[in-house]
Amino acid sequence: MRGASRRTLWWGGALVLAVSLLLVGVTLSRLGFASRAPVPDTAAAEPSPSAANAVPVTVAPIVPRKIQRSVQVVGTFHGYDEVTVMAEVAGRVCKVHREVGDVVRPGDVLLEIDPTDYQLSVEETRRALELEAARIGIAPPPENEFRPENILAKLNREFDLEKLPAVLRAKQQEDNAKARLDRAKQLRESNAITAEEYEQRATDYEVALATRIQMEMDSRAIVAAIKHKIVLLKIAERKLQLTKVVAPEPTKREGMPPDVEYVVAERKVTEGEMLKDSPGSSTATFELVMDKVLKLTAAVPERHAGAVRVGQKAEIRVESYPGRVFAGVVSRVNPMVNRLSRTFEVEVRVDNPKRELKAGGFAKIDILTHEDPDAWTVPIEAVVSFVGSTKIFVVRDGKAHAILVSPGQEGQGWIEIVRAASPELRLEDRVITSGLEKLAEGAPVRVREPDKSK
Numbered sequence: 001m002r003g004a005s006r007r008t009l010w011w012g013g014a015l016v017l018a019v020s021l022l023l024v025g026v027t028l029s030r031l032g033f034a035s036r037a038p039v040p041d042t043a044a045a046e047p048s049p050s051a052a053n054a055v056p057v058t059v060a061p062i063v064p065r066k067i068q069r070s071v072q073v074v075g076t077f078h079g080y081d082e083v084t085v086m087a088e089v090a091g092r093v094c095k096v097h098r099e100v101g102d103v104v105r106p107g108d109v110l111l112e113i114d115p116t117d118y119q120l121s122v123e124e125t126r127r128a129l130e131l132e133a134a135r136i137g138i139a140p141p142p143e144n145e146f147r148p149e150n151i152l153a154k155l156n157r158e159f160d161l162e163k164l165p166a167v168l169r170a171k172q173q174e175d176n177a178k179a180r181l182d183r184a185k186q187l188r189e190s191n192a193i194t195a196e197e198y199e200q201r202a203t204d205y206e207v208a209l210a211t212r213i214q215m216e217m218d219s220r221a222i223v224a225a226i227k228h229k230i231v232l233l234k235i236a237e238r239k240l241q242l243t244k245v246v247a248p249e250p251t252k253r254e255g256m257p258p259d260v261e262y263v264v265a266e267r268k269v270t271e272g273e274m275l276k277d278s279p280g281s282s283t284a285t286f287e288l289v290m291d292k293v294l295k296l297t298a299a300v301p302e303r304h305a306g307a308v309r310v311g312q313k314a315e316i317r318v319e320s321y322p323g324r325v326f327a328g329v330v331s332r333v334n335p336m337v338n339r340l341s342r343t344f345e346v347e348v349r350v351d352n353p354k355r356e357l358k359a360g361g362f363a364k365i366d367i368l369t370h371e372d373p374d375a376w377t378v379p380i381e382a383v384v385s386f387v388g389s390t391k392i393f394v395v396r397d398g399k400a401h402a403i404l405v406s407p408g409q410e411g412q413g414w415i416e417i418v419r420a421a422s423p424e425l426r427l428e429d430r431v432i433t434s435g436l437e438k439l440a441e442g443a444p445v446r447v448r449e450p451d452k453s454k
Contacts, residue, residue, distance in 0.1 A: 054446040055438045059395055059430040060379050067375040067409055067416060070315075070366040071308055075298030075348070079289035079359040081250055083262070087275045087283040088242045089113060096271050098286070102264045106249040110264075110286050113275065118240040125236045129229040136164060136222050148230045148237075155226060164219050170212035177201075177208035245285055255293065255331065255349055262288035263355070289359050294350045296328060298365055299343035307369040308333060314348045315366040318357065326350060326357065330367060377414040382431040383407060392417070393432040393439050394425070395447065400432060400439045 091113035098110050129151065130140045138158055141150045161167060184201035187193045247262055266287035269275065275283050296316065300308055314328040332347035348365060350357065357363075382392050383405070390407055393400045403424050408416030417425065430447075432439065439445070 054398075054444040055400070055435050056448045057395075057400075057432045057435040057439075057445045058449075059447055060382065060433050061430055062417070062425070062427055063377050063414070064374045064427070065377045065411075065414070065416075067372045067377075069307075069369050069372055071300060071304045071369055073298040073300050073346070073365050073367070075296045075346075075363055075365055077350070077357055077359050077361045077363060078295045078297060079291050080256065080293040080295060081262075081288075081290040082265075082359070083248055083288045083290075084284050085110060085245060085248065085286040085288060087111075087113060087245050087285050089118065089239050090275055090277045090283070091115075091117070091243065093269050093271050093273045093275060096267070096269070098264050098267070100264050100267055104247045104262050104264060104288065106247050106260055106262075108247045110245045110247060111269065113243040113245070115240055115243040118236065118243055122233065122236040122240055125229060125233040129226065129233060132222055132226045132229055136219060136226075138226075148234045151233075152227070152230055155223065159223060161216060161219055164215075166215045167212070167219055170208070170215040174205070174208040174212045177205040181205040247288060250290070257290075257292045259292070260290065261292060263291050265289045265359070291355055291357075291359050292352055294352050294357055294359060295331070296348040296350050296363060296365065298346050298348070299338070299341060300346050300367075302337050302342045302344065304369075305337070305344060308346060308367055313368045315368065316348070316350060317364045317366075318361060320361070321356070328365070375408070376417050376419055376425070376427065377411070378417055378431045379433050380410065380413055380415045382433045382436075383415055384436050392425075393436060394429040395432060395445055396429070398444060400441065400443045400445050402439075402441045 093111055094114045095112040096110075097112070098104060098108075104110065126146060133140055133151070133155070136159065138155060140146060141154060162171075181201045181204070184193060184198045188195070188198045250256065250260060264286060268282075268284050268286065275285070277283055296314075308330065310330050310333055312330045314330060316326040316328050317324070318326070328348040328350040330346060331349040334345040337344045346367070348367075378392060384391055384393070389404060391402050391404050393402055395401070403422060405425065406418040406421030408418045410416070419425070432445065435445075
């Protein structure tokens, strides 16, 4: 038993020693001491650590491109004319002829007001005019020609103050009194009549003279009354005419469409409603919009005051027609800058022959100011934006170099780099277009050819 124990211990120790030697051999082998055989020189065939870590990228040149410069603003459409049609006389609305959306032309009847009271007023003025004309012997024209201008022409043609019967009678009485006064003067010189009789003849003449003058004044007053009644008749006839509310006739102005039409935007009254011209009451009846030509007004920032001018073209986009561009022209530029908003108002004229655009609508406007023939552009995928900064990477000396940039206009697959904001950028630089997520300032890069099969 004691001999067996000794053999067991000896074998255990030998086993531990063999395992230890094996572990030492493995360690030495890993450290390069396992074999003294010559090692082949492969250092020249393996890449350097910097080349092995280089990021593969693709690059693109900076491309000069012609770009149309513009000022981008937003605005609101207005009709070339927007009219609130008012009733000029009071009364009850007896008939409405037009509704919202109807197209009307100048002179078209929109509604009618009960004309009864105004017809009676015309008739009353006519009869008063006939009465005054009869006092000086002028017969009124026939009923179908009873118009103020006809009556005035007849008055100017037939009236003769000297031939009026009352004036003739007064003139004869004056002449008779004067003749009697002349005889009395001769008789008084020969003392054939008394002084009292002479004074009576003189008084009779003065009375006859005053009577003749008064008759002439009365006749002129009648003529003036006739002319006054003619004016009252014109007023009465106009009020009768105004019982028909019509679309207004605009004054011809530059830029107005030759074929003037309105669209009814709002009807404010209904049949049976009373229109009153008293204070505090409204006589508005319709809202009309001239919309074949629209005015687009927009507030432009003050910094663009030197770039925006009358006559420049504009491109207009609305949400109701996505992808479509409407043409416009700058027609007016307000010379004054708003002191609060620091903007000035611009008006753009937009032809709208098919009424596709609506007054009151919202639009985005590009006012085309000038062309830049040499703007620098890069592929849009070369631009990196992160935490409020925008930059691109260029390849310089085999390394990535980051440059902060200010992007400008965008096109199909490209974006402009504003040169004034990126003075470090050079036209001969090649911008990196792929692998951007692995890049940092100074990182080694390896330019590879882009996959042309895509």
